[in-house]
Amino acid sequence: MDQRQELEKALCELKRITGIALEIPDDTEEDMGHALSQIRCLCTAYKEKYNKTDFLNGLMTGGIPSYDIQERASRLHINPEEERVLFLLESKDLDETVNEILKNLFPSRTKTYLVPVTEHTLAVLRPVRASETPDDVRRTAQTMVDTLNTEALMRVHLSYSCVINSLSDLQEAFRETSLALKVGKLFYSEQTVFPYNELGIGRLIYQLPASLCENFLKEIFGADIPNSFDEELLGTINRFFQNNLNIAETSRQLHMHRNTLIYRLDQIQKKTGLDVRLFEDAMTFKIATMVLNYLQAERKH
Numbered sequence: 001m002d003q004r005q006e007l008e009k010a011l012c013e014l015k016r017i018t019g020i021a022l023e024i025p026d027d028t029e030e031d032m033g034h035a036l037s038q039i040r041c042l043c044t045a046y047k048e049k050y051n052k053t054d055f056l057n058g059l060m061t062g063g064i065p066s067y068d069i070q071e072r073a074s075r076l077h078i079n080p081e082e083e084r085v086l087f088l089l090e091s092k093d094l095d096e097t098v099n100e101i102l103k104n105l106f107p108s109r110t111k112t113y114l115v116p117v118t119e120h121t122l123a124v125l126r127p128v129r130a131s132e133t134p135d136d137v138r139r140t141a142q143t144m145v146d147t148l149n150t151e152a153l154m155r156v157h158l159s160y161s162c163v164i165n166s167l168s169d170l171q172e173a174f175r176e177t178s179l180a181l182k183v184g185k186l187f188y189s190e191q192t193v194f195p196y197n198e199l200g201i202g203r204l205i206y207q208l209p210a211s212l213c214e215n216f217l218k219e220i221f222g223a224d225i226p227n228s229f230d231e232e233l234l235g236t237i238n239r240f241f242q243n244n245l246n247i248a249e250t251s252r253q254l255h256m257h258r259n260t261l262i263y264r265l266d267q268i269q270k271k272t273g274l275d276v277r278l279f280e281d282a283m284t285f286k287i288a289t290m291v292l293n294y295l296q297a298e299r300k301h
Helices: 003-018 029-050 052-061 066-075 096-105 134-151 167-187 200-206 210-221 231-242 247-253 258-272 279-300
Strands: 084-090 113-116 121-127 157-160 193-195
Touching: 003 029, 052 066, 052 113, 052 121, 052 167, 066 167, 084 134, 084 167, 096 113, 096 121, 096 134, 121 167, 134 157, 134 193, 157 167, 167 193, 167 200, 167 279, 200 279, 210 279, 231 247, 231 258, 231 279, 247 258, 258 279
Parallel strands: 157 193
Antiparallel strands: 084 121, 084 157, 113 121
């Protein structure tokens, strides 16, 4: 493409995004080169000035080089060195209602930015107050989930990052929250909020090769590895684990007769050879079900 064609293309782009139509006289090659450079700068400046979300999205996905961050943030009146937390929210039904609810939770004066990532995920970049504690950040995350659940009647999963000191850390924070969301949904489905630093053994399992996971399951179950466990049975077992293997407390919470609970535990032992009333077997069963979930998710992909 020669310089005149490039200039025409740049003029079309300028008109598309600003509505301004310019005519450049057909002068020397040098004049056209200078005009082309100015028009491109004008297009870039216009996009940056009126599109903070594109800038922040580019930072999260690595589309903006580090040497450009300070200048471009300054043009957009975004403080590049303010302490912030990145929340990553996922739901099947993200729409304008969600944006309005979140805007009411975080008015513009708070300098909180809502950044669409995909059709089903939205990033919320929020400043951290000087007196704010990790528990306060957790409460903010839970408030977002509860508010959307109550006002928009939608099921939401949400992960959040550590406190970042600069916009240059945003890409790493995005990787962190994306991983927390994947691991949390896969291994801790009973939860809706997944802090970056509470992924536990799920983080470890998620990074294991599938072949190693399959060998582990063969050691536990032999050649007949189960595809899945009954959801109701798993719910009972998980509640049993949450109550530190306490039969009386688990049966009370589930409104279940003690003998019924013992029968279900016996069923697990018959199917797997693991007596989950014993700590070591309970731990093995918990890890095995997590590994099984991980392999099933991998096969779907």
